[in-house]
Amino acid sequence: MAAHPLAPGDALVIVDVQNDFLPGGRLAVPRGDEVIAPLNRWIERFAAAGLPIYATRDWHPADHCSFAAQGGPWPPHCVAETPGAAFADALRLPSGATVISKAARPEADAYSGFAGTDLHERLRQAGAHRLFVGGLATDYCVLNTVKDALGLGYGVALLTAAIRAVDVQPGDGDRARAEMLAAGAVAMEE
Template sequence: MNQRALLLVDLQNDFCAGGALAVAEGDSTIDVANALIAWCKARGDAVVASQDWHPANHGSFASQHQVEPFTQGELNGLAQTFWPDHCVQHTEGAELHPLLHQKAIDAVFHKGENAGIDSYSAFFDNGHRQKTALDDWLRHHEINELIVMGLATDYCVKFTVLDALQLGYTVNVITDGCRGVNIQTQDSTHAFMEMSVAGATLFTLADWQETQA
């Protein structure tokens, strides 16, 4: 028996319109998220969310290195894109989007709390040096299948999906519930291809609702 959960990746103000690291059309993911929350709750599926939760001096911030945002560099031995300051703990930018049906979320998992390393994935930091609490929570609740959507396609969604597959979960990605940063024009397209090749199944919301019990 498959136990399933919806995993909402980083649906936070700073990734939506007006935010410090706004993703084009980021807000359009919220309606998809709310539709999936309702769909999952009607079937008794869990709903969990990840939240980028950076200290103000996070090493991924361009401001910490006096470089322009989106500059490529290195942080503690790992390749790093230096980002605008975003999702700083206890700021409005770090909060989940106000139109998201947050009361239906069973658990929220913080990531990116260690100033010395970035954490795109909801499961691990970028060096796989530390895990978040997400995997343990899912295993405790005997969940083995995930529906994943969120922001941004080419970073946090992609790495969350790849880690989930490595950890043995069945993963379904809702493509119209994702939007990308797209530093390069095709980054999101390539990310979806990478997820698919690694073993994720891609659906639109309509396809998912039509084909799943």
């Protein structure tokens, strides 16, 4: 990590590290808990440098359109104000981290942290131009957050040690990672 010094304009974006996406959760990402230790190291670096930290979260109503009962593809997960929607206990988010809630209306789904939120506005206000992105899941919310960030003109460092995939279809995670890198993200190995 020392080979990649942080600078003004850098921001850390942690994607959906919530209990329902961890092993034992309602929509568990295999080995999803493995992202926490590397993310905590990045959190420490960003906090020490006084740089902004953002954490996105699914914050669904109980009748969200993505749930199978409403015709969506997923089991109920990350219902607002439930333990499953809480950030992982082991994730050491500082008190100054900005929380971005997404997909909080019944009729609108959102995989990207930018979709229907004020994340872009907040990043611009903070003077951010390079985002360090990690979290869950590689092939859904990380992929779409990274693609939107690149489309909005941000540089993106993909924290490869801090992403894990659902892999609904075998290889989805690898394909998502390749898509992000082809689109302009830079792999940041720890």
